[in-house]
Amino acid sequence: MIKQKKKGLYLSDRPPLTPLKTILLAISYILLFAYVFVILWPLAQIVLSSFNGSQSQYIRIGGTYQFSFKHFKFLFEEKPFLKWVINTIVIAVATALLTLLFVSFTGYAYSRYRFKGRKASLMAIMLIQTIPTFVGIAAFYTLHSIISAAIPGFSRQMFLVLIYAGGGIASNTFILKGYIDSISTELDDAARIDGCGNFQVYRLIIMPIVRPMLAIIALWSFIGPFLDYMLPSIILGDPEQYTLATGLYTLINDSRNMHQPAFAAGGLLTALPIVILFIALQKQLVSGLASGAVKG
Amino acid sequence: MRYGTTIVDDIGNEHPRRNLSLALKGEIEKRQKAEPNKDVARIKSEFESLTKSANDYDKSLADVRREEKAFLAKAPERKIGFEKTVTDRDAKIRKWCFEAMESAARAEFYGQHIELSYDYELLARQHRMIAEQLPDIASVRRKTLNELEEVTAELERAKQEDQSQAKAEFQQYRQDRLDQRKEEKANLKKLYKEGQISSKAFENEKRQRDLAASEDIRAKKQLLPVEMLSDRKRYLKHRLRHDEKQAITVLHSDIADLRRKTPIEISKRFPWVSYLTISVPGLGQLMLGQSVKSIFFFIGTLYAYLIAIPYALGRGNYRGQGIFGLISLAKGGSRLDRSDIFMIEGVIAIILLVIAFLIFYQSFRDVHKNEKRMIKGIRINNWFETRTVAKRSGFPYFASAPSALVTLFIVLLPIAVTVLISFTNYDPKHQSKFSWIGLANYKQIFLGEGIAGKPFWLITGWTVIWTLFATSLAIFIGFVLALLVNQDRIYGKRFFRTIYLLPWAVPAFITIMFFSIMFSPDGPLTNLLHQLTGQIINIKDSPWGTRIVLILLQGWLGSSYVFLLCTGILQSIPKDLYEAANIDGATGFQQTRHITIPILLFQTAPLMIGQYTFNFNNFSIIYLFNGGGPFEPSKYGNTAGSSDLLISYIYKLTIQKQFQGIGAAITMIVSLVLIFITWIGFSRSKSFREEKL
Amino acid sequence: MKIQLNNIGKKYEGRENFTIRNIDLEIDDKDFCVILGPSGCGKSTLLRMIAGLTSITEGDLFFGGKRMNSVEPKDRDIAMVFQSYALYPHMTVYENMAFSLKMRKERKSVIHERVLEAAELLQITEYLYSKPSEISGGQRQRVALGRAIVRKADVFLMDEPLSNLDAKLREHMRVELVRLHQSLETTSIYVTHDQTEAMTMATKIVLLDQGKIQQVGSPTLFYEKPANLFVAGFIGSPTMNIFRGKIKHGHFLSSEEDFVIEPKAKDRELLKPFEGKKVAMGIRSERFIAGKADKNAINVKVDVIEMLGKEQLLYCQFPNGKECVISEPGYFEYAVNEEHNFHLDIEGLHFFDEETTERIN
Structure with missing residues (x-):
C-alpha cells in the first residue's frame, strides 16, 4: 500500500491539463455554481420566510428579519395543519398498499402468462389514460354516490385512494412486468420442482427478488398524494378532509385567508421529509423511472 | 352435424363405433351423401344385415342396462360383506377399502360388456384403476398412522423423562459455539484493522459467521429428544395430509387421461x-x-x-x-x-x-x-x-x-x-337538463365561433409554443448540467447532484405557489426587478412577462428530472468506448459530440417525448402560478387568460364556467393528438420494439 | 430407477403439429443418459416432460414401473440442474440447498445434516452462508448440483448445465459430474447439444433431430456404427468424411467418378441390393492410411494443417475441389499445397442409403 503520494510522480490516468482545458474547467465550475445559486436562492427564500417573524400576511424581502416560530405555531394552532398531515399520510399509505396489492398480481400475471388480450389491454389503457378527465370528473361524484349507497361508510377519502391506486395500475403493471421479465423463468421451474405451487412461486421466489421494484412503486404511489393538488380539491369537499396540497392552497388563494409565511412554513414541513427521501433514494427512484420507459 | 362412421377422442385418434345403431345411421348418412338422388328406403334396404345387428345390439344393450341397474342396487348388500373383511379402525382407510372392493366388483361387471359401449370400457378401466390404487393409498396411510402413534407415545415418554442432562449438554454446545463465533469475529476484526480485508468483506464475513453459528445451534437443538420427536411428529402429520392428497390427485388425473383416450358415443347430432x-x-x-x-x-x-x-x-x-x-x-x-x-x-x-x-x-x-x-x-x-x-x-x-x-x-x-x-349542449344555460346536439361543439371549435370556441386557436398556439420551449429548455439545462457535472475532473459530484435534484424533490405545488407569491405585486422578485431595472415590472399583469417566466420556471423545475436521467445513463456508458475514442485521437469535445450525446439522445428519447406530453398537459404550473392570467378579454373573452393552456382552459370551461359540452369536445381533440404522440413514444421504447410485451 | 417412455408426444396448445412424437425410450437404473441434438430438436421439451414442467400430450412415462404422467414435478422424486443454475438470488447457499426439503416440511435436523453432507461432497462448505451473487460461476454450478443432491432424488435431470462455464472448468466439471453420478448411484438424464460432452460422459446417448430419435446406444456404437447420415455428421470431431456416389459392380464409385472403393466382403454382401443405386460412403479422418496402394487409393492436395500435437488434421482437396479431412500422427511431415497419396481402411467404411439416409452395413 502506498500511503504517501510521491511528489513529482504523475499518478493520474488522465492526461495533464493544458491551459485551454484549465479555462474550460474553470468555466464549468462557474456555470455549475451559478446554477446551484439559481436553485438554492428561491428555496432559501421559502426557508427564510417561514422563520421570519416580522412578516404577517405577505412575504416581503428586505426589511427587518426576526427569527420566530410564530408561523409554524399559526399553522398548528389556527389551522388544521396536523389534520391535513394525517389525512395525507393515511391516503398515501392506503394508496401505496392498494397499488401493491393490485400491481403485484397483475405484474406477475402479465410477465409470466400468455393470455388473450395481454398486449392490447395494457397498451390501450396506458394510451387512453392520457385523456384528461375534467369533464368526466362528475362521473366520480355519481360513482361515489352509487358505491356509498351499496357500501355505507365508503368515504370520499377512500374513493380518492381508489382513484389514485386505480389510475396507477396500468403504468405500474408495465414497470413491474418489465422487471419480472428480466428474471429467468428457470427460477420458476426450479421452484416448481422444489415444491412450489403457482402462488408460492410468486410469494417465495419472485416477490423477494422484485422487492426493490415493489418498494419503488410503493414509494411513488406514496408520494403521489403529497404532490397532487387537483383531485383532492375536486373530490374532497370538507376542509377537515383536505390533504396537505389542498390545505396549504387555502392559505394563499384568497385575500381573506391569505397568510403567505404560513404557507412557506407548511411547504417547508411538507417538503422536508420528501426531499430527504428523494436524496436518500435518488438512485433507486431514477432507476425506477428509467426502467419504465427504457427497459420496460 | 353428421354421425360419421367413426368417432374421435381428445388426442385425435379415430375409433370405430361400438353403438351399432348409431353406426348404421352413420353408414346410411354416408351413402346418402355419396348418392344424393337415391331413395332413402332403398338405401336402407341395402343395409339389411347391419340393421339386424343394430336391432340385436339395441336389445342386448337394454339387457345390460337392466343388469347394471340390478347390479348397482346390490351395492349396499356387497358393502355389508366387505365390512366383515376390513379390520382397520380409521374411518378414511375403511372408506377407501370399501371403495376399492366395490370398484373391483364393478370393474369385473363392466369388463364383461366392454364390447357394447365405450362407456362400459371407461367404467371398467376406471374402476380397475381405483381398485388398484386405493389399497396402496390406504396402506401408506396405515403405515404413517402407525408411525405417528409410535412417535406420539415416544414423545409422551420423553416428556416424562428427565431431560436436564441433554439440555445441559446442548447449553454447553451453544456456549462453545458462541465462543467460537466470538473468536472468529475477533480474528476478522484483526484482519480488517490490519487492512487485509475490505470493510465490505468484513461485514459480509461477520454476517456469514452469525448465520453459520445460529444454524449450527438450531440444528443441535433439534437433536434434543423432545425437539426431535415433536419435529418428527409434525413431519409425519404433514406426510399424512400430503401423501394422501397427492395420491388421490394422481388417481384423478389418471382417470382424466383415460377419459381423454376413451371416446363417447351420443345420439345427439345438433348442439x-x-x-x-x-x-x-x-x-x-x-x-x-x-x-x-x-x-x-x-x-x-x-x-x-x-x-x-x-x-x-x-x-x-x-x-x-x-x-x-x-x-x-x-x-x-x-x-x-x-x-x-x-x-x-x-x-x-x-x-x-x-x-x-x-x-x-x-x-x-x-x-x-x-x-x-x-x-x-x-x-x-x-x-x-x-x-x-x-x-x-x-x-x-x-x-x-x-x-x-x-x-x-x-x-x-x-x-x-x-x-x-362532447356531443351535448351541456353549458351554463343547460346545467340540469341538456340534450344531444351532435357535432355542433366540434364545429364551433374548428370555426372558432361562440364564447368558448373563440379563443381556441389562440390558446392552441400558446400551448404549442409553451410545450416546445418549456420542455426543450428543461431538457437543454438538464443535458448541459449532466455533461458538465460528469466531466472527469469535476470534484464534488455528489454535492452538485444533490443540489440539482432539489427542484424535483420539493413538491412542485409548493415551489410554484411560492414563485407565484414572489412575483406578486410587492413580492420579493418584483421588488428585485424594480431595483435592477429601475422600473416597476409587474410580471403577472403582462401576458408575455407571465409566459416567459412560466417557461423559465418550468425549465427550473423540469431540468432536475432530465439531469438525473442523463446522469444515470452517462454513468452506464462503458468506459472502453472513450478509451477507444482516445486511441483514435478524438478530442474531449469530439468524444462528447460523437459518443456521449448520441447515446444520451437515443436512450432518453422515449422519456423525453413523455416530457413533452407532460408539459402539454401541465395544468398545475399554469393554474397555480397565475391562474392562467393575466386576462385579456378583448382577445380571449371572459373565460381564458393569456397564459392558459388547453388543459387549464378545459378546466376553466368545465369546472369554473360550466361549459362542459364544449370543454369535452376540446378534450377529445387534444386527446387524439396526445394519444398519437404517446403512442409514438411507446413504439420507440425497447420493450415494444422487441415485441416482448 | 428405471425410466420408461412409451410413445411420448407433445403438442403445444395453438400449434398444428407435434413438437416431438412417438418417443420410445428406456433408461436403465444408474444409466447416465445424454439426450443430444441440435437446438430446436425438442430435447429440452423431452426433458421438461420427464420433469413434469410440461404436460405430456400422449403416451406414458414410467419411473420404476409407476406411471408418472400426472404426478406433479415436486412429487416425482427428481432433481434438476438448469443452464442458468437458477439459484434463488435472495437466499444464501444454505437456504438454496435447503429450500426443497423445507417445502416438503422435512425434519429440521435432517435438512441440516443433508445440506452439510452435500456441501462437503462438493467442497462448498466455506460458502454456505454466502449469497449466490457473492460466489464464482464454478461455485454456483456446484451449489446447483448440491441443491439437487440434497433431495436424494432417484432421477437427476440436467439441462445443459455446463454451457455457462469456460472451457477449462467445463472439462473439469465433466469428470466431476460423472464421478458424482457414480457415487450417488442415481439415474441421470443430461441434455446437451455438445457432442463431446455426450461422448465423454454418457453410458447411453439418445440423439434427437426434428422431434424424432435418430439413434440410441453407447458412445462407441455412435462412433462406430452411426445409424444414419445425420448421426454420422453429428457425432465425432472432426466430422466424418461423406462421399456421394453409387454402387457399380459391387464397388463404390464416387459421383465424380474420380475414385473407386472396393468394400470388404461382408459389406459387399449387404450392398448387393443397392447395385446401381445412389449410396453415400463415410470414413472417419483417422481411417486414412498414408502411402500409396493399388486399391482404394486417393490423391489429394493438402490445403490447411491443424497441428494438435499428437496428431495433425489435414484439410485436403481433391483435384475437382471436393474436400476431406485426414488425421495423421503428429510426427509425420506435411506441408501446405503438397500432394499426397492415401488409401482407405476398408474396415472403417460406413455405407448409407442416399434415399432413406439409413445405414446399410
Missing part, C-alpha cells in the same frame, strides 16, 4: 342445449353434467338478472333511469333529475350489461364447444379436469380481474362520459 340454455348461464353446464362448474355460471346468472339487467332498466339507480337515461337525458324530469347523472348511470348500466353479456357469451361458447366435442366423440371435462385447467391457465384472469374492474370504473368510465358529453 341444441347450448342454444336452448343461452339465456341462463349454468343451465347448459348442468345439463351436460358439469354440476360444480354450473354453480359458477349460475352466480353469473344471478348477477345478470339481479344486478345488471335491473340496473339497466332503471332499478336501483342513484337518480337515473338505467340505460334509458342515455336517450332521455332526464328530459321532462323533475328538478332533481340531472342530465349528467342520467348519462353517467346510463354508461354504468352499459358497463354492467357488457360484463353480463360476456358471461352469457362465455357460457354459451363453453356449452356449445363441449356439445360439439361430445358429438365428435370427445368426453367433456369432469370437475377435477376443469379445476386443473382453471388453475393452470386461469391464474392470469383471476389475478387481474380486480384490477380490470377498478380500471373499468375509475379510468374508463370518466373517459366514456367525457366522450358522450
Whole structure:
C-alpha cells in the first residue's frame, strides 16, 4: 500500500491539463455554481420566510428579519395543519398498499402468462389514460354516490385512494412486468420442482427478488398524494378532509385567508421529509423511472 | 352435424363405433351423401344385415342396462360383506377399502360388456384403476398412522423423562459455539484493522459467521429428544395430509387421461342445449353434467338478472333511469333529475350489461364447444379436469380481474362520459337538463365561433409554443448540467447532484405557489426587478412577462428530472468506448459530440417525448402560478387568460364556467393528438420494439 | 430407477403439429443418459416432460414401473440442474440447498445434516452462508448440483448445465459430474447439444433431430456404427468424411467418378441390393492410411494443417475441389499445397442409403 503520494510522480490516468482545458474547467465550475445559486436562492427564500417573524400576511424581502416560530405555531394552532398531515399520510399509505396489492398480481400475471388480450389491454389503457378527465370528473361524484349507497361508510377519502391506486395500475403493471421479465423463468421451474405451487412461486421466489421494484412503486404511489393538488380539491369537499396540497392552497388563494409565511412554513414541513427521501433514494427512484420507459 | 362412421377422442385418434345403431345411421348418412338422388328406403334396404345387428345390439344393450341397474342396487348388500373383511379402525382407510372392493366388483361387471359401449370400457378401466390404487393409498396411510402413534407415545415418554442432562449438554454446545463465533469475529476484526480485508468483506464475513453459528445451534437443538420427536411428529402429520392428497390427485388425473383416450358415443347430432340454455348461464353446464362448474355460471346468472339487467332498466339507480337515461337525458324530469347523472348511470348500466353479456357469451361458447366435442366423440371435462385447467391457465384472469374492474370504473368510465358529453349542449344555460346536439361543439371549435370556441386557436398556439420551449429548455439545462457535472475532473459530484435534484424533490405545488407569491405585486422578485431595472415590472399583469417566466420556471423545475436521467445513463456508458475514442485521437469535445450525446439522445428519447406530453398537459404550473392570467378579454373573452393552456382552459370551461359540452369536445381533440404522440413514444421504447410485451 | 417412455408426444396448445412424437425410450437404473441434438430438436421439451414442467400430450412415462404422467414435478422424486443454475438470488447457499426439503416440511435436523453432507461432497462448505451473487460461476454450478443432491432424488435431470462455464472448468466439471453420478448411484438424464460432452460422459446417448430419435446406444456404437447420415455428421470431431456416389459392380464409385472403393466382403454382401443405386460412403479422418496402394487409393492436395500435437488434421482437396479431412500422427511431415497419396481402411467404411439416409452395413 502506498500511503504517501510521491511528489513529482504523475499518478493520474488522465492526461495533464493544458491551459485551454484549465479555462474550460474553470468555466464549468462557474456555470455549475451559478446554477446551484439559481436553485438554492428561491428555496432559501421559502426557508427564510417561514422563520421570519416580522412578516404577517405577505412575504416581503428586505426589511427587518426576526427569527420566530410564530408561523409554524399559526399553522398548528389556527389551522388544521396536523389534520391535513394525517389525512395525507393515511391516503398515501392506503394508496401505496392498494397499488401493491393490485400491481403485484397483475405484474406477475402479465410477465409470466400468455393470455388473450395481454398486449392490447395494457397498451390501450396506458394510451387512453392520457385523456384528461375534467369533464368526466362528475362521473366520480355519481360513482361515489352509487358505491356509498351499496357500501355505507365508503368515504370520499377512500374513493380518492381508489382513484389514485386505480389510475396507477396500468403504468405500474408495465414497470413491474418489465422487471419480472428480466428474471429467468428457470427460477420458476426450479421452484416448481422444489415444491412450489403457482402462488408460492410468486410469494417465495419472485416477490423477494422484485422487492426493490415493489418498494419503488410503493414509494411513488406514496408520494403521489403529497404532490397532487387537483383531485383532492375536486373530490374532497370538507376542509377537515383536505390533504396537505389542498390545505396549504387555502392559505394563499384568497385575500381573506391569505397568510403567505404560513404557507412557506407548511411547504417547508411538507417538503422536508420528501426531499430527504428523494436524496436518500435518488438512485433507486431514477432507476425506477428509467426502467419504465427504457427497459420496460 | 353428421354421425360419421367413426368417432374421435381428445388426442385425435379415430375409433370405430361400438353403438351399432348409431353406426348404421352413420353408414346410411354416408351413402346418402355419396348418392344424393337415391331413395332413402332403398338405401336402407341395402343395409339389411347391419340393421339386424343394430336391432340385436339395441336389445342386448337394454339387457345390460337392466343388469347394471340390478347390479348397482346390490351395492349396499356387497358393502355389508366387505365390512366383515376390513379390520382397520380409521374411518378414511375403511372408506377407501370399501371403495376399492366395490370398484373391483364393478370393474369385473363392466369388463364383461366392454364390447357394447365405450362407456362400459371407461367404467371398467376406471374402476380397475381405483381398485388398484386405493389399497396402496390406504396402506401408506396405515403405515404413517402407525408411525405417528409410535412417535406420539415416544414423545409422551420423553416428556416424562428427565431431560436436564441433554439440555445441559446442548447449553454447553451453544456456549462453545458462541465462543467460537466470538473468536472468529475477533480474528476478522484483526484482519480488517490490519487492512487485509475490505470493510465490505468484513461485514459480509461477520454476517456469514452469525448465520453459520445460529444454524449450527438450531440444528443441535433439534437433536434434543423432545425437539426431535415433536419435529418428527409434525413431519409425519404433514406426510399424512400430503401423501394422501397427492395420491388421490394422481388417481384423478389418471382417470382424466383415460377419459381423454376413451371416446363417447351420443345420439345427439345438433348442439341444441347450448342454444336452448343461452339465456341462463349454468343451465347448459348442468345439463351436460358439469354440476360444480354450473354453480359458477349460475352466480353469473344471478348477477345478470339481479344486478345488471335491473340496473339497466332503471332499478336501483342513484337518480337515473338505467340505460334509458342515455336517450332521455332526464328530459321532462323533475328538478332533481340531472342530465349528467342520467348519462353517467346510463354508461354504468352499459358497463354492467357488457360484463353480463360476456358471461352469457362465455357460457354459451363453453356449452356449445363441449356439445360439439361430445358429438365428435370427445368426453367433456369432469370437475377435477376443469379445476386443473382453471388453475393452470386461469391464474392470469383471476389475478387481474380486480384490477380490470377498478380500471373499468375509475379510468374508463370518466373517459366514456367525457366522450358522450362532447356531443351535448351541456353549458351554463343547460346545467340540469341538456340534450344531444351532435357535432355542433366540434364545429364551433374548428370555426372558432361562440364564447368558448373563440379563443381556441389562440390558446392552441400558446400551448404549442409553451410545450416546445418549456420542455426543450428543461431538457437543454438538464443535458448541459449532466455533461458538465460528469466531466472527469469535476470534484464534488455528489454535492452538485444533490443540489440539482432539489427542484424535483420539493413538491412542485409548493415551489410554484411560492414563485407565484414572489412575483406578486410587492413580492420579493418584483421588488428585485424594480431595483435592477429601475422600473416597476409587474410580471403577472403582462401576458408575455407571465409566459416567459412560466417557461423559465418550468425549465427550473423540469431540468432536475432530465439531469438525473442523463446522469444515470452517462454513468452506464462503458468506459472502453472513450478509451477507444482516445486511441483514435478524438478530442474531449469530439468524444462528447460523437459518443456521449448520441447515446444520451437515443436512450432518453422515449422519456423525453413523455416530457413533452407532460408539459402539454401541465395544468398545475399554469393554474397555480397565475391562474392562467393575466386576462385579456378583448382577445380571449371572459373565460381564458393569456397564459392558459388547453388543459387549464378545459378546466376553466368545465369546472369554473360550466361549459362542459364544449370543454369535452376540446378534450377529445387534444386527446387524439396526445394519444398519437404517446403512442409514438411507446413504439420507440425497447420493450415494444422487441415485441416482448 | 428405471425410466420408461412409451410413445411420448407433445403438442403445444395453438400449434398444428407435434413438437416431438412417438418417443420410445428406456433408461436403465444408474444409466447416465445424454439426450443430444441440435437446438430446436425438442430435447429440452423431452426433458421438461420427464420433469413434469410440461404436460405430456400422449403416451406414458414410467419411473420404476409407476406411471408418472400426472404426478406433479415436486412429487416425482427428481432433481434438476438448469443452464442458468437458477439459484434463488435472495437466499444464501444454505437456504438454496435447503429450500426443497423445507417445502416438503422435512425434519429440521435432517435438512441440516443433508445440506452439510452435500456441501462437503462438493467442497462448498466455506460458502454456505454466502449469497449466490457473492460466489464464482464454478461455485454456483456446484451449489446447483448440491441443491439437487440434497433431495436424494432417484432421477437427476440436467439441462445443459455446463454451457455457462469456460472451457477449462467445463472439462473439469465433466469428470466431476460423472464421478458424482457414480457415487450417488442415481439415474441421470443430461441434455446437451455438445457432442463431446455426450461422448465423454454418457453410458447411453439418445440423439434427437426434428422431434424424432435418430439413434440410441453407447458412445462407441455412435462412433462406430452411426445409424444414419445425420448421426454420422453429428457425432465425432472432426466430422466424418461423406462421399456421394453409387454402387457399380459391387464397388463404390464416387459421383465424380474420380475414385473407386472396393468394400470388404461382408459389406459387399449387404450392398448387393443397392447395385446401381445412389449410396453415400463415410470414413472417419483417422481411417486414412498414408502411402500409396493399388486399391482404394486417393490423391489429394493438402490445403490447411491443424497441428494438435499428437496428431495433425489435414484439410485436403481433391483435384475437382471436393474436400476431406485426414488425421495423421503428429510426427509425420506435411506441408501446405503438397500432394499426397492415401488409401482407405476398408474396415472403417460406413455405407448409407442416399434415399432413406439409413445405414446399410
